Amino acid sequence: MIQLNDEILNQYIDGELNQAALIEVKELLKKSDDGRRRLAALQRVHGELGKIKIYETGADFTSLLMAKIRKNAISIKKDRYFVFSISTIFMIISLAIIGYVFTIAVGSSSSGSMSTNSIDYYINYFTNALETVRNILSAKNISIIGSIFSFGIIITGYIFFENLRHAKRRLSRLQ
Amino acid sequence: MKNLTDLEIIESVKKGNHSDFALLVDRYRNKAFSMLKRMLKNEMEAEEVLQDCFLKAFKSLQNFRLEAKFSTWFYRIVYNTALTKISGKKRKIESEMSSIDDHLNLRSNYDYQVTEREDFSKFIHMLIEKLPAKYSSVINLFYLENMTCEEISEVMETSVTNIKVMLYRSRNALRDELMKTNYEKELL
Structure with missing residues (x-):
C-alpha cells in the first residue's frame, strides 16, 4: 500500500514510479486534497528550479585564463632550461676536476718505476689517482674547490633571480 | 571547431594545441561559475576558484582517461576545490558538509509576503541562493547540467x-x- 508521502511525490515528479505504483498514486491523489496541494506546490518548485539562473563570468575570463596558462607553460619551459643550464655548469666543473685528476694520475704513473706487469700498472695508476684526489681535498686545496662551488652557486642565484625578474615583468605586462 | 565533443577537444589539447582548451573553458565556465557562486555565496571568490579549477584541469589533463566523462571529472574538481575553499575560510562547514540530516532553515532572517506570481518566482530564486553548499551543488548539477543522480553521486563521491x-x-x-x-x- 503506497502512502502519499514526500518521497513518493518526488519520485512521481521525476518519473521514477513503475506503472502499478503510478496508477495507485493517481488514485490516491484523486481522493486527497492535501496530496494534490502538496504535489502542485512541489511541481511549481520543480518548474522554478528548471529555470534556475545561469550566472556569467566576466567577459574576459577565458582570455585571462588562457594568458595565465600560456605564462605557466613558458615558466615551465624556463624552469627546465634553468635546471639544464645549471646541471651543465656543474657537469663541466666535475668533468674538469676528473680530467685534472686523470692527467695528474697518468703523469705520475708514467714518471714512476716502469712496470711490465699490467696489473701492477693499474694498481699503481689507481693508487696515484687516489693520492691525487687526497691531495686535491687536502686542507690547502679545499678552499679552492669551495670557491669554485661558491662561484657556481652565485651564478645559479643570479640566473634564478634574473628569471624571476623576467617572469614578473611579463606578468605585469599581461595585467 | 565549436561542434567538437569534449573528448575531441581534450585529444587536441593533449597533442599540444593548448589554445583549444579555451573551447572547453567557454563551454563550462558559466555553469560552473553558477555552481561556485551558490556554494561560496561570493562572486569574486567564485571567479577566483573557477580559474584555479580550470588551471588544475589543464595541468591534470594528461592524466584524464578518455573513457571517462569530462563534465563529471571537471565538476568533481570544482566541487572539491569549493569545499577546500569553504573549509579554509573556517565557515560553519560541519552543518553543510558532514551530514545529510542538515536543517534547511531558508527563511531565518526575513519575512516575505508573496502576493504576485512574479514575486513568488523571485522569492523561490532568493531561497535557492540560500541553500547550503551541498544542497545547492545537487540542485545546480541536476537542473543546470542535467546530470542524473548517478552522475552527481560520482561528482560528490x-x-x-x-x-x-x-x-x-x-x-x-x-x-x-x-x-x-x-x-x-x-x-x-
Missing part, C-alpha cells in the same frame, strides 16, 4: 541515495516555504 535525499529535501524545503505563502490558494 557519495551514494545515489544520499543525492536523492538531498534533492528531495531541497525541493521539500522550498515547497514548505511556498505553502506558507498566499500562493497556495492558487495551487488548487
Whole structure:
C-alpha cells in the first residue's frame, strides 16, 4: 500500500514510479486534497528550479585564463632550461676536476718505476689517482674547490633571480 | 571547431594545441561559475576558484582517461576545490558538509509576503541562493547540467541515495516555504 508521502511525490515528479505504483498514486491523489496541494506546490518548485539562473563570468575570463596558462607553460619551459643550464655548469666543473685528476694520475704513473706487469700498472695508476684526489681535498686545496662551488652557486642565484625578474615583468605586462 | 565533443577537444589539447582548451573553458565556465557562486555565496571568490579549477584541469589533463566523462571529472574538481575553499575560510562547514540530516532553515532572517506570481518566482530564486553548499551543488548539477543522480553521486563521491535525499529535501524545503505563502490558494 503506497502512502502519499514526500518521497513518493518526488519520485512521481521525476518519473521514477513503475506503472502499478503510478496508477495507485493517481488514485490516491484523486481522493486527497492535501496530496494534490502538496504535489502542485512541489511541481511549481520543480518548474522554478528548471529555470534556475545561469550566472556569467566576466567577459574576459577565458582570455585571462588562457594568458595565465600560456605564462605557466613558458615558466615551465624556463624552469627546465634553468635546471639544464645549471646541471651543465656543474657537469663541466666535475668533468674538469676528473680530467685534472686523470692527467695528474697518468703523469705520475708514467714518471714512476716502469712496470711490465699490467696489473701492477693499474694498481699503481689507481693508487696515484687516489693520492691525487687526497691531495686535491687536502686542507690547502679545499678552499679552492669551495670557491669554485661558491662561484657556481652565485651564478645559479643570479640566473634564478634574473628569471624571476623576467617572469614578473611579463606578468605585469599581461595585467 | 565549436561542434567538437569534449573528448575531441581534450585529444587536441593533449597533442599540444593548448589554445583549444579555451573551447572547453567557454563551454563550462558559466555553469560552473553558477555552481561556485551558490556554494561560496561570493562572486569574486567564485571567479577566483573557477580559474584555479580550470588551471588544475589543464595541468591534470594528461592524466584524464578518455573513457571517462569530462563534465563529471571537471565538476568533481570544482566541487572539491569549493569545499577546500569553504573549509579554509573556517565557515560553519560541519552543518553543510558532514551530514545529510542538515536543517534547511531558508527563511531565518526575513519575512516575505508573496502576493504576485512574479514575486513568488523571485522569492523561490532568493531561497535557492540560500541553500547550503551541498544542497545547492545537487540542485545546480541536476537542473543546470542535467546530470542524473548517478552522475552527481560520482561528482560528490557519495551514494545515489544520499543525492536523492538531498534533492528531495531541497525541493521539500522550498515547497514548505511556498505553502506558507498566499500562493497556495492558487495551487488548487
